[in-house]
Amino acid sequence: MINNYICEYFVTQHVMNLDLISLLSGYDSITLEEMGKVKLMNRTDTKYVVSLPVLAEILQRATEHYWVQEISGERTPLYRTTYMETHDYAMYHAHQSGKKCREKIRVRTYAISGISFLEVKNKNNKGRTKKKRIQVQSKASLVADGGNEFLKQYAWYELDELTFHLENSFNRITLVNKGMTERLTIDLNLSFHNLHTDKDCSLDRLAIVELKRAGKSYSKIADIMGMSARNVNYILFSVETRLSMGDKALGNILERARKELRNGAEITTKNG
Numbered sequence: 001m002i003n004n005y006i007c008e009y010f011v012t013q014h015v016m017n018l019d020l021i022s023l024l025s026g027y028d029s030i031t032l033e034e035m036g037k038v039k040l041m042n043r044t045d046t047k048y049v050v051s052l053p054v055l056a057e058i059l060q061r062a063t064e065h066y067w068v069q070e071i072s073g074e075r076t077p078l079y080r081t082t083y084m085e086t087h088d089y090a091m092y093h094a095h096q097s098g099k100k101c102r103e104k105i106r107v108r109t110y111a112i113s114g115i116s117f118l119e120v121k122n123k124n125n126k127g128r129t130k131k132k133r134i135q136v137q138s139k140a141s142l143v144a145d146g147g148n149e150f151l152k153q154y155a156w157y158e159l160d161e162l163t164f165h166l167e168n169s170f171n172r173i174t175l176v177n178k179g180m181t182e183r184l185t186i187d188l189n190l191s192f193h194n195l196h197t198d199k200d201c202s203l204d205r206l207a208i209v210e211l212k213r214a215g216k217s218y219s220k221i222a223d224i225m226g227m228s229a230r231n232v233n234y235i236l237f238s239v240e241t242r243l244s245m246g247d248k249a250l251g252n253i254l255e256r257a258r259k260e261l262r263n264g265a266e267i268t269t270k271n272g
Contacts, residue, residue, distance in 0.1 A: 020052070020173075020188070023059040024075045030067035030176050037180055045129050048209040048225060055186065055207045058224055062175065065220045066184070069174035071112055076171040076188070078111035082139050082195075085165040086157060100125040103156055107139040107164075118147050120155045129212075139164060167193045177220065182213035184221055 050058070068075050084105045085091055094102040102123050109116040119133040132154040136145040148159050173186040186209050191202040213219055 019056055020059065021076065023056060023063075024068055024173065026063050027066065027068040027075075027175075029070035029075070032069065032071050035069055035174070035176065035183075044127055044213055046211045046222070048211075050207055050209060050225075052188075052205060052207060055209070058209075058221070061224045062221055066175040066177050069176065074112055076173055078169060079172050079187075080109045080111060080167070080169045082107045082164050083166045083168075084162040086161055087163070090157075100127070105151070105155055105157065105162060107136065107142070108133075109138075118142055118145070118150060120151065122154075164195055167195060175221070181217045182211065182219055182221070185210045185212070 071077055084107075091103055091105070100123070104119075104121040106119050106121075107116055108119055116136050116138055117133040118136050119131060121129060121131045123129050132150075134146060134150050136142055136147065142148075142159060151158055168190060170187040170190045173188070175184040175186070176182070177184075186207055188207050189202075189204055190206075190208065191200065191204075193200050209225070211219060211221060
């Protein structure tokens, strides 16, 4: 288990990203087509937030046990996502209040291919996540692309109850274990834009790591990372806090996160 790592916030993002890319060169690759065998649409998710030096250590230790996804020669492709929400932030409040059954609705675009999907993610009271999606031309064409019918079948809300609320972008590393039972996504260079307030936020010196596996099957990466780190949902939802509480509250949240990392804690959110 990785403990006692001090977050080096003075290390520049550019240098650290180069180090991470160098570490990825030691991995065997897996193609997008081969990744189709690891859909994990019905799965258990565990989220972690780690500093970039801790992430580098994780990647070093996992090399022999995982493949890295490669698309058109790219191992850190760019993703863009737009989240939809009700007028009263029902989905956000369900998550923040700890409701076990909750939902996310979003449009995700894979920048390397330009392909977009309307997606619904539902979590049940047993911590299992199910994801459904349909391909769309863009977020402006949801009605024409069958979005109404799709949401009526799989979501709790219809299109006319929702608005586009929050955009984010990030570079993603995707690892797949060689037993083909789990997928690990590592999101870097995260930036956010609130479409209602026109405010921006970034988490450029942290990585969000999400372990997605079938049930509770054995995970080498879980052993490497350790499962006893402290829960910090406040980081993952700091952008939403900024909506209602302003920049000062966001600063307090991120400062608390920095102190946690300086004290050597890997920060975990389980089943988030």
